[in-house]
Amino acid sequence: MSENNNENTNENTEDKSQDENEQSDIKVPQGDDVDMPGIEENEENEEVFSQTQSSVVSGRNTTIRISKIAAMLSRFKPEDKFHLIGEIARGGMGIVYNVLDKNTNRCLAMKVLLPKGPEEDKKNMDYFVEEGQITAQLEHPNIVPLHDMGMLADGNVYFTMKKVAGEEMIGIIRKIHAKVDGYEKKYSIFRRLSMFRKVCDAVAFAHSRQVIHRDIKPENIMIGEYGEVLTLDWGLAKFIGTTPPKDYSDSTAVYSMRLQKNFSTTQQGMIQGTPRYFAPEQTYGDSALVDYRSDVYLLGSSLYHLMTLQFPHDGSSLEDLVNRVRNGHIVPPKQTVNGALIPNQLEVIIQKAMAVKKEDRYQTVEEMIRDIDSFLEGDIVRDPLEFKAGELLMKKGDVGDEAYVILRGDVKVYGHIDGKEVVFARMGAGDIVGEMAVISAQTRSANVAALGDIEVLVIDRELMMNVLRRLPSWMEKIVLNLTSRLNTANDNVHPLKIKDFRAHVLYQMTSLILIHGDDNAIFSASDMILHVSNLLTLSVDFISKYCDLVVSNERLFKKIDNDSYQLQDRELLIATQQLVTKTLSYPDNYFPNMGVPSSEKIDEAGSVVEHILGTKVDEGSGSAVTAMAEKKKMTLAQDESQKGTVSDKVKAIIANRLHAIHQLLKENGLDQEVSLKYSVNAVGEGGATLVVDGHLVQQ
Known part of the structure; x- marks a missing residue:
């Protein structure tokens, strides 16, 4: 009996020692002297953390301790839950802080709405809450996740989001343009396009929930240290569905206060967005003109900036800029200062996304994604060409750098010997002619003519080289060397x-x-x-x-x-x-x-x-x-x-x-x-x- 008592005594002693350790203070990083509305820097009464509740589980000599952990999880005031570390960014509507969530020991980004004036505060709060609600419901790997939303002691609204370690896409663009060491090599054209591809995924997902972003731009895209790509700032996001959801049973629907009460609607004539990326219809200030294809244009504008390293729209004044946007006065990507290396296929994608008329653009983000994927995989993103019967695709002696994939019809490859026509080959759908010139520009060694009406896809040297550059460097060298030797052999054919x-x-x-x-x-x-x-x-x-x-x-x-x-x-x-x-x-x-x-x-x-x-x-x-x-x-x-x-x-x-x-x-x-x-x-x-x-x- 005494032996058992001794065991219980020892056990109680060990538990007490553990409990004392548990009650030690959590080490919270000390931030700079930053004033944050609603969160005061004061010493909390630690008695709440030292309270220990004990209960005995029936039938067992075991004591369950619910002490500091229970007290920590019982926090409900943001002033108690979050510790201020510092300021991350500041905008016209609010400030983003770096805070520590004491419950999870995780650093978060907390966006707090700044007070303005009575009338403006109500409108801004409507938009702020709308942004929080929409962002929280757009759960996608490439949309910044929102964790919590509430109100501080001073009445200011806040929400917390994932804090991404990395840099904004606009910063990457500026550093590539400034030729900062390592940036141009690290962020090649194909790497940049792969990052942008993830933004398209995020926007396509939002569109599937009948939400448009309306302010897509490199400043609102964050690139993480490990390849994460997150689309931020859904403050101008808008639900454009025909009818709002009636209840919460639809897991694919988006619910927000604005859908329920229709408050703070955009005033007629008020332009919203960023002019240097504007879609033409955004310049009129009529929100009814803005739809999914407007986001497609904004994606095209962002891709333009990402590839050319210059803004898609500019002007001597805002009025001049707006006129240029409306009239489609854009320098073609390849004609910009940094555009020489932009592949033709990619220029086609950008220009189609940025068409002035909405009906000439990609009608959905998914269509744009398909062309981007085709380009990344080496497929052809362009319309086929047609030739009539008897027309020459290639002429012997001409210099060319294009090959033709025959989609429909037949061609003949022929030359003349002693003044007489000799047909060397007849080719049809699925065959390729002129492939040698694609890799190594050479004079054509034969004529190629359509035997009937035909349809072909054009493969140019640039496309071929872009595909080769995505392969290991040794593969590119092997292909080029083999081509060179074959050309030499052709030149020396007896x-x-x-x-x-x-x-x-x-x-x-x-x-x-x-x-x-x-x-x-x-x-x-x-x-x-x-x-x-x-x-x-x-x-x-x-x-x-x-x-x-x-x-x-x-x-x-x-x-x-x-x-x-x-x-x-x-x-x-x-x-x-x-x-x-x-x-x-x-x-x-x-x-x-x-x-x-x-x-x-x-x-x-x-x-x-x-x-x-x-x-x-x-x-x-x-x-x-x-x-x-x-x-x-x-x-x-x-x-x-x-x-x-x-x-x-x-x-x-x-x-x-x-x-x-x-x-x-x-x-x-x-x-x-x-x-x-x-x-x-x-x-x-x-x-x-x-x-x-x-x-x-x-x-």
């Missing part, structure tokens, strides 16, 4: 890799063989290919297959061993070389004349050409030769010595010319089907019809 190379190769082979003057000479095929490769600066791999077809023709060469060959027929080789040149549509006398072969040799060369060019010719008159190739104009020359029936030579010319088209365009990845129908009448006059994808092209 012309014979675009045009059919086989006539050149055969001419060089023929020259190397005939230059020795000994028809019985034996030559090495591998050495021959290497020499031709060096002469034409074409790779061995590129030409070897064709060279092998030439030397493997038994009517031209006799095989000695795996790599050695001997010329069989000098005149036939010359005839073959001339016929290949003609078949592949090279102009007359393109190569120097090596001799004049007989007509018999020319006829014989037709089948040799058919072999080395790989084209099979049908025997019957009026037959068709089909290949996968692109549209190309064709003309066939009829030898005057050939009369009546279709000779092998005519067949060879027709077949080999079609094969040349096939080879040329196959190398460029083209796959349209081409059918060539030909015939020769009784007097030897020939004709040909070219059909592409079932459509008559030429006859």
Whole structure:
């Protein structure tokens, strides 16, 4: 029993010691000598904090102490609850103080309405209470939270808000403009836009509650030390819903005294807001003209200031400023002193938000947010362009820095070789043309024309660079280096890799063989290919297959061993070389004349050409030769010595010319089907019809 008593004694002793510690004074920071209406600097009677109430919980030997904490929470007068630390800011209507909430040991911002005069006091109090009530109900991460509202001992109204450690957006703008160390780098264009994006969220939320701000500006935007963005000063906020809520059951509605009693309405002709950011309709002093789109304009004005570092509106006098606002006299963002680096896409957003006519602006803040998000994500914020059939998007040789995303329709990419049009590619919806010029401005390497009415989006160099700059720096360098190397490679593309190379190769082979003057000479095929490769600066791999077809023709060469060959027929080789040149549509006398072969040799060369060019010719008159190739104009020359029936030579010319088209365009990845129908009448006059994808092209 005594043992239990001892335990209780010890326990009571420990509790008493704890209670004494609890009753020690709270350490409150001592502020400067600042006079604050309604809060007097006096010593409180600490007896209330030393009172201890004890009660015994039934069935347990435990004492519950409700002492200093209970007394602290029982405070109800602001004079008892708050300790003044200092003044934060002062305005025409009130003062904002830094105070300590003794209950929570948290520093808050306390806004106190300053007394004016009997009439003005009533009106100001109406607005002050309205601001507090609306702000308290707009609970959003980017709207400063309001904690409490009440009246001080001297009758002045106050409310407390979250105290944000940071600086106003206007201060950041001024420091960037003054080139304060580190500010321009810390607050890049994209960082500033990301901060502004959060302001749009706050305003959009307020609009969803049928409340407009009416005084959005950088002074009313606070940027916290850790990225917080808070929209402040809802003193001019106004409920513009069609009908006020009737009760408190709607959690999405805003309730205020003004909605209930309709007091302190704005007088006709009274201008409210900040003129340097005004929407045109605000300059008339008619509150009925101000709506959600007015806030959109104010957002645009604030974004203008944030990006250009200068006010959107200015004038020699207030009257001059108002006239400039009403007439939309605004310097385009990119034409301002600091506007050179503002992206075109962002200028489009600002100018649309600041349109003079409300119907030309974004109709909701959400629409503006979508364009800002699209810009931040690298999407295109602009209207598509339209081109009519046959119009050029790009012209070969022009310098350009734009690419085109095809939204609707088809285009052809083409050039001219030996005066003839060659289509390199056909592109449609979803494809991009001209992308190289976007990253590295270069002369256009081909023409691009609309095949029908088309619609495209334009991507310019600035947009591409803005996207790249948001990526790690090494990614930008990789893309730019790859582009530079690809441009260099394009500049050095061998012309014979675009045009059919086989006539050149055969001419060089023929020259190397005939230059020795000994028809019985034996030559090495591998050495021959290497020499031709060096002469034409074409790779061995590129030409070897064709060279092998030439030397493997038994009517031209006799095989000695795996790599050695001997010329069989000098005149036939010359005839073959001339016929290949003609078949592949090279102009007359393109190569120097090596001799004049007989007509018999020319006829014989037709089948040799058919072999080395790989084209099979049908025997019957009026037959068709089909290949996968692109549209190309064709003309066939009829030898005057050939009369009546279709000779092998005519067949060879027709077949080999079609094969040349096939080879040329196959190398460029083209796959349209081409059918060539030909015939020769009784007097030897020939004709040909070219059909592409079932459509008559030429006859």
